[in-house]
Amino acid sequence: MSKTTIIHTHALTKTYGAGRTPALDRLDLTVEKGEIFGYLGPNGAGKSTTIRILMGLIAASGGQVRLFDGQAPSDIAARNRIGYLPGDMALWQGYTGAQVVSYFSKVRGVDTRAEVARLRDRLDLDLSKRVREYSTGNKRKLGLVLALMHQPELLILDEPTSGLDPLMQQTFNALMREQRNAGRTVFLSSHVLSEVQAICDRVAILRAGQLQAVERVDALMHTDFRWVTLTFDRPARPEWVQGVASVHDASADGNALRVRLSGDFDPLLRAVASQYVVNVHIAEPTLEEMFLAYYDRRATVAAPVR
Numbered sequence: 354m355s356k357t358t359i360i361h362t363h364a365l366t367k368t369y370g371a372g373r374t375p376a377l378d379r380l381d382l383t384v385e386k387g388e389i390f391g392y393l394g395p396n397g398a399g400k401s402t403t404i405r406i407l408m409g410l411i412a413a414s415g416g417q418v419r420l421f422d423g424q425a426p427s428d429i430a431a432r433n434r435i436g437y438l439p440g441d442m443a444l445w446q447g448y449t450g451a452q453v454v455s456y457f458s459k460v461r462g463v464d465t466r467a468e469v470a471r472l473r474d475r476l477d478l479d480l481s482k483r484v485r486e487y488s489t490g491n492k493r494k495l496g497l498v499l500a501l502m503h504q505p506e507l508l509i510l511d512e513p514t515s516g517l518d519p520l521m522q523q524t525f526n527a528l529m530r531e532q533r534n535a536g537r538t539v540f541l542s543s544h545v546l547s548e549v550q551a552i553c554d555r556v557a558i559l560r561a562g563q564l565q566a567v568e569r570v571d572a573l574m575h576t577d578f579r580w581v582t583l584t585f586d587r588p589a590r591p592e593w594v595q596g597v598a599s600v601h602d603a604s605a606d607g608n609a610l611r612v613r614l615s616g617d618f619d620p621l622l623r624a625v626a627s628q629y630v631v632n633v634h635i636a637e638p639t640l641e642e643m644f645l646a647y648y649d650r651r652a653t654v655a656a657p658v659r
């Protein structure tokens with residue numbers, strides 16, 4: 354199956370002011386048609402900077418961007434094929450949602466009424482309210498309507514789910530899958546692993562302006578482990594779980610025993626069965642830990658046989 358590249362960057366660099374460390378440092382990224390691509394990184398990593406360059410809102414300091422069939426971000430024709438949700442959306446406070454939608458539909462020159470009604474119902478958004486009356490989450494929903502209503506080939510969404518409640522996140526996820534099923538491409542930024550895990554085909558990790566990794570999510574998810582903390586009624590001892598299959602890195606802190614568990618719970622529970630367990634806490638690994646585990650495993654697998 355031949356792939357069609359929708360976003361391609363090469364050595365893309367942005368420095369805000371002379372002598373400063375680049376906010377984006379020689380980024381090489383390729384996003385293919387029909388994928389949901391997650392762009393992850395902590396605050397200040399350079400996600401919004403990348404997105405603003407892709408949207409032609411700020412100029413890069415170096416490197417190249419190509420969209421669709423080789424267009425530059427400044428190309429109006431390319432921009433018309435994109436739906437954009439800014440991270441910091443500023444809208445006219447006195448307009449109703451419907452007025453904002455109507456204004457942007459006219460700018461787009463597309464009849465978006467049917468799609469707007471559909472999105473409004475799906476997102477449960479009251480378009481008769483004024484922008485100033487909307488909560489953070491409702492503003493986000495309005496932004497999503499604006500980004501999606503003309504059914505663009507490419508969606509570029511900067512932290513789309515920030516402010517959405519868990520139920521709305523599910524709706525958002527469903528909407529994104531529908532986009533993909535319709536052959537459209539989604540590029541979304543986030544710093545929340547769980548939302549990226551649920552919908553993205555591939556993720557890129559950015560840190561301090563530098564691309565750390567790009568991987569398929571399903572490959573990462575096979576690196577499954579959890580942090581399990583068992584609290585006992587007495588000081589915990591790592592020896593209790595020594596040699597237990599699926600338990601790694603056991604450490605005790607007061608009455609708490611923290612282990613890295615990969616695989617089933619049963620061997621761990623049996624090992625501590627003679628103790629009184631007060632509490633069990635299970636935490637998902639952070640994305641970073643997952644990547645580390647993934648690369649560890651790959652390094653082990655790829656190690657040359659001597």
Ligand SMILES: Nc1ncnc2c1ncn2[C@@H]1O[C@H](COP(=O)(O)OP(=O)(O)OP(=O)(O)O)[C@@H](O)[C@H]1O
Nearest residue numbers: 369376394395396397398399400401402403440544
């Ligand atoms: N207009 C600007 N002028 C100067 N520095 C900027 C500007 N915009 C961003 N930066 C800096 O560039 C770096 C990357 O910022 P950016 O907003 O791209 O990060 P981000 O990954 O989107 O973070 P967040 O998760 O907080 O939204 C940060 O160090 C930030 O302070």
Ligand SMILES: [Mg+2]
Nearest residue numbers: 400401402440
């Ligand atoms: Mg940002």
